[in-house]
Amino acid sequence: MLEIQNLTLHADGRSLIKDLSLVVPGDGITALIGPSGCGKTSVLKWMAGILPDAFQTHGTALLDGKPISLPHRGLCYQPQSDALFPWLTIAENAAMGLEIAGLPRRIALAQVTALFAPFGLAGCEAQFPAQLSGGMRQRAAFLRTIVQDSRLVLLDEPFSALDAVTRLRMQDWLLSRLSDRPRGVLLVTHDLHEATGIADRILVMAANPGRIIAEIDVPGQPGARTEAILADLRETLKTLLLEQTP
């Protein structure tokens, strides 16, 4: 379980996030939604340890109750774009995290290659990112994230660049992969359908300064919720978000 306590972010003398506290359980998906500019991505980047130096930050991150410094091996980040290196094969891209963690290249490649079939990427090992479709690229990026065996995964709008059909397929696919390899996920998204469809909990942020204004447990199992529940939930979220918009 990841716990963030009293996170405050300042930049250019402006307070972007103020006293934000949240909890991401060790399994299931927690969605973080909010209006543009409320600081969702900044919170995620802080957790990933990649916030630019221009930000002044205060706050504590606890993993299973113990304070940790960031970046941390237990937290794995996937940026908005798939960020696959075009000069590396899909297998080399997927093995990158393991290599950086200190695993010899040969062993890292062997580990990721074994996962290509369950991730629907069989036969793509020696291909380059430009040869893959958008959905397959996201799967490869997700394989790179999952294979690092971290406790929690930080996803920054991972499906935003995909078309509607591929996005729905990828959401189902993500749930299926997480049921094979359970771990906690913090998903930043703008899409209310995505948040209500696949998340177990939804955290709603407000802007100026960024803070959590609501925490909603989504009833039922992801993928098995009735349209009535989802519609009610979306309406609640819409009301909360519109109240924050001037």
Add this chain to the structure above:
Amino acid sequence: MLQRTLPTLVLTACLLGGWEIYCRQSGVSPLILPAPTEVISALIRERSEIGRHAVSTLSVAALGFSLSVSFAVLTSILLHFKPWLRRGLMPLFVTSQTIPLVALAPLMILWFGFGMLPKVLLVVLVTFFPILLSLLSGYRQTPPAFRDLLASMGAGRWTIFRRATLPSARAAFLAGLRISATYAIVATIFAEYAGARRGLGIYILTAKNNFRADLVLSAVVVSATLTLALLGLIRLLDWLSARGPEARGNA
């Protein structure tokens, strides 16, 4: 391949044909403007002498260019990791490019003699800056998502540079190499022109003093061939080092 080079070949053939016809029809003296066929004849006749000078020019240019590439790569890495040094040194590098070669080449000869050193230094001075600038510009083109991803994995600054920044600068580096390669031979010839015992520069100077325009132009043909060969070598390097279908297609 043929489709890409055909327009250039046709245009070159037209220009040479026009030049040949003009020389034959106008009756212009070969001392003023020799026809292309006369230039080629002179080149074949004097191939041994021109060849010796060309080898000397190529040696200086190759050595100077290699040193220049090495210095530029090392300097770019240093400036990438030390922004304060970049802010301090870049104005000096820019100023160095404003010094006219016509002033610098004779001074180099005066300071370092007629050997290889002044010519190599001049080639380094002329070719270093475009490569350095291309590399620094290439480093800046690294997608932030690549750096963020590696940093989130716990990669240090050097690992991020090696895995993301350096490969991202590949295309810019090759563009800088191509620009500098075109200067390398010309800079060597200019240095030799200012003072040398061997080389195409001194050959051109001697031929000019003897009113042998055919030999001057023969040396120009050799100089152009050397530059094109250098560019061809860079293209080969590009092709061999390309990874991924897009890179290979553009190489």
